[in-house]
Amino acid sequence: MKIVTTNLCPFAVRSGGHLSWPGSNVEGGVTLDLNQLTTIDVDETRGTVGLGPGSRWMAVYTALEQYNLTTVGGRMPDVGVGGFLLGGGISLLSFQHGFGCDNIVNYEIVLADGTIVNANANSHPDLFWAMKLGSTNYGIVTRFVMRMYPLKDVWGGIRTYPRFPKDTPRLLDNWVSFARDKATVRGELQAIIMGRWEDGGDEVVSVWHASLDSVPGPPLTDTPAIGDSTRITSLPKLVEDLQSSAFAEKKRHRMYTLTVKLDALFLWDVLNHTKDIFDKLEHISGMHWDLIYQPITGGFLTKSSETGGNPFKSVLEESDKDLALILCYISWKDAADDGVMNQATRDLETWSEEAARERDIFSNYLYLNYANGEQPVYARSVSKKDLAKMMSVKRKYDAEDILGRLWAGGFKLPKDKPGTVIESSHIEL
Numbered sequence: 001m002k003i004v005t006t007n008l009c010p011f012a013v014r015s016g017g018h019l020s021w022p023g024s025n026v027e028g029g030v031t032l033d034l035n036q037l038t039t040i041d042v043d044e045t046r047g048t049v050g051l052g053p054g055s056r057w058m059a060v061y062t063a064l065e066q067y068n069l070t071t072v073g074g075r076m077p078d079v080g081v082g083g084f085l086l087g088g089g090i091s092l093l094s095f096q097h098g099f100g101c102d103n104i105v106n107y108e109i110v111l112a113d114g115t116i117v118n119a120n121a122n123s124h125p126d127l128f129w130a131m132k133l134g135s136t137n138y139g140i141v142t143r144f145v146m147r148m149y150p151l152k153d154v155w156g157g158i159r160t161y162p163r164f165p166k167d168t169p170r171l172l173d174n175w176v177s178f179a180r181d182k183a184t185v186r187g188e189l190q191a192i193i194m195g196r197w198e199d200g201g202d203e204v205v206s207v208w209h210a211s212l213d214s215v216p217g218p219p220l221t222d223t224p225a226i227g228d229s230t231r232i233t234s235l236p237k238l239v240e241d242l243q244s245s246a247f248a249e250k251k252r253h254r255m256y257t258l259t260v261k262l263d264a265l266f267l268w269d270v271l272n273h274t275k276d277i278f279d280k281l282e283h284i285s286g287m288h289w290d291l292i293y294q295p296i297t298g299g300f301l302t303k304s305s306e307t308g309g310n311p312f313k314s315v316l317e318e319s320d321k322d323l324a325l326i327l328c329y330i331s332w333k334d335a336a337d338d339g340v341m342n343q344a345t346r347d348l349e350t351w352s353e354e355a356a357r358e359r360d361i362f363s364n365y366l367y368l369n370y371a372n373g374e375q376p377v378y379a380r381s382v383s384k385k386d387l388a389k390m391m392s393v394k395r396k397y398d399a400e401d402i403l404g405r406l407w408a409g410g411f412k413l414p415k416d417k418p419g420t421v422i423e424s425s426h427i428e429l
Contacts, residue, residue, distance in 0.1 A: 001115035001140065001246040004030060004145040012408040013140055016080020023373060024409035029289045034082065036052045037142060042067060048105060052362050053082030061236045070151040070235055075189075075210075076242050086134045087142055087369035088312060090294070090325070092210050092235070095187045097149065098303030101132035101310055108143035112402040116142075121308065130393040132310040133368065133382065136410025137390075138397055139262075156188075156210035156238050158232035161223050168205060168271075171221040172264040175207075175293065178220070179262055180322050184299035190220065193272055195290035198276065203275075210238055224374040253287060253331040254342055257370035259296065261320040261361040267293055270326065273351055277331070277344050284341065286333030296323040296365075311390055312365065314383040319363040326352070327370045346374075368411055377411045387414070 004011045010029030015037075025031060037052035040063045049071055051060060058077030064070050072091040089100020097103055106120040107128065117139075119128040124384045131138060173194055183190065188211035196203045207220055214232050219225065229241060260266060271291055278289050298321040304313050316323070328348060332341050356362035364380040371377050378387060394413055398404070404412055 001032075001110050001112070004032075005112050005282050005406065008406065010406050010408060011075065013136070016056045016084075017152070020100055020141050026408040029406075029408070032140065034140075034142070039143075040064075042069070042148070044069075046149050048145050049148050050346045050398030051081050051146060053080070053141055055081045055146065057081065058236060058239065061239065064148065065234055065236055065320075067148075068150060068152045069148045071146045071148050072097050072100045072122040073130040074100075075239055077236075081144065082141060083422065084369065085135075086131070086141065088133055088310065088367065089369070090296070090300075090367065092095070092154075092189055092212065092239075093149065093151075093187075094303075095297060095299045096099065096212065096303065097147075097188070098300055098307060099132075100146075102304045102307045104132070104144055105144075106145040106148060107131050107141050109139040109141050111139045112398045114399075123157050126393045127397060129308065130311065130390050132357075133312055133378075133390075135368065136407045136413070137403060137413050139403070151212065151235060153214040153232050154199060154210065154212055154238055155214045155216050155230065155232050155235075155237050156208070156241075157228065158206050158208050158241050159219055159225045159230060160204055160206045160227035161221060162204065162226050167221055167223060169264065170209075171223075172267050174220045176262045176264045176324075178268075179297060179324070183295055184297045186215075186217070188217060189294065192220075192293040193290055194293075196275075196288065208241070245299075251282045251288075251333055252335065252341075253329065254345045255330070255370055255372050256328040256345050257367050257372075257375070258326045258352050258356065259319070259323050259365040259367070260326065260356045261363065262295070262322050263359065266361060267324060267326075267361060269355065270352055274328065274348055277348055281340065284332050284334075284337050287341070288331045290327075290329045292327040292328070292329065294325045296325050298322055300381045311386045312381045314386055315365050315381055316363075318383075320361075320367065323363055323365070325367055327368075330375070345372075349429065355407035365420070371411070378413055 011032055012026040013032045015034040035054045037054040039052040039062055041050035057074040057079050060073055072093045075092055085100050091100050106118055109117050109119055118126055176326050178190055191208040193206040209230055211217060248327055281287055300315055301313060302311055330341055330345050366375050366377045366381050368377045391413055
């Protein structure tokens with residue numbers, strides 16, 4: 001770190017890895033690869049686990065399974081520890097324990113000048129708070145220490161339905177009702193995945209169920225499923241369900257995220273507008289799209305408050321108690337189609353945000369780990385007061401903005417000049 005910063009050498013940092021975005025790596029500089037920092041240290045006495053940033057969540061869950069323990073990590077097996085936690089981190093355990101970042105008790109960080117510090121509630125508490133949405137602004141994390149929780153059996157799996165069944169609006173109604181009334185109490189994530197498989201394939205609806213109480217739950221629709229993998233199992237085996245999906249494929253892709261108040265009609269309209277846009281692009285080789293709906297309930301925020309809060313909690317509290325997090329994931333094969341596909345995604349983004357504002361269900365919150373490089377995460381997801389605090393912490397630990405100028409990738413805090421916001425795409429989901 002001292003070598004690259006002293007010589008003003010552009011650099012990028014790779015940890016566990018998941019998705020690559022334009023601008024996340026560097027040409028004419030160095031990549032600091034943390035892929036070998038994969039230590040998983042279980043401390044049963046303290047109830048914590050120390051994680052290297054190069055680990056992936058499947059390895060973490062597998063290591064903790066032998067102790068009947070787990071932690072608040074990612075929901076796909078190949079997601080990297082570092083990127084997930086530095087973007088907040090929504091987990092299967094969030095109903096009970098808040099965001100992933102809310103469960104970190106210590107960051108070991110290499111600062112811009114090469115100094116190594118441990119940031120926690122007692123040492124560098126300002127940096128500890130800011131790192132919960134730190135991205136690539138404050139330093140390179142070489143170790144996370146997280147709380148662990150008892151967990152043995154879980155219930156869940158994927159129920160898949162052919163095309164978009166006639167009762168899809170009813171399915172969305174049922175999903176909204178469950179998110180409002182039962183999700184937090186039961187501790188069950190129900191994520192709806194609606195998409196069009198590539199090269200003229202069928203449109204399908206899948207519901208990913210994941211309950212921590214290991215009690216089976218009913219389906220959201222009366223339409224017979226064409227596939228049903230729900231069962232009582234372990235957490236590692238449950239997250240494996242998503243491994244074979246289109247998310248794991250190495251293709252060109254773009255993501256877009258939006259958060260709104262729970263509204264089944266709006267979710268139905270977003271689906272239909274997505275179809276209208278991308279049905280016209282069926283000629284694009286390998287074209288695939290998914291809409292994923294997930295809840296952010298009041299339970300997430302209650303648990304965040306219990307652990308000292310985070311930089312984005314205030315914006316979430318300004319919205320409704322329970323929210324829908326929307327992710328649009330688009331992929332295709334050929335670089336020649338980048339312009340068309342990127343513009344189509346922008347068109348969907350513009351329509352969705354305008355419609356949400358008109359219906360008074362719009363939330364400013366952008367989940368950093370789902371956002372694309374054009375979405376102003378810090379300007380929208382952090383209140384003015386908390387953003388000023390984050391920038392004050394930045395000046396304290398990186399007064400000359402060395403990391404802002406040299407470190408490629410990640411979402412960057414606004415510059416001190418009023419009205420200037422510089423954001424770029426991040427590395428990991």
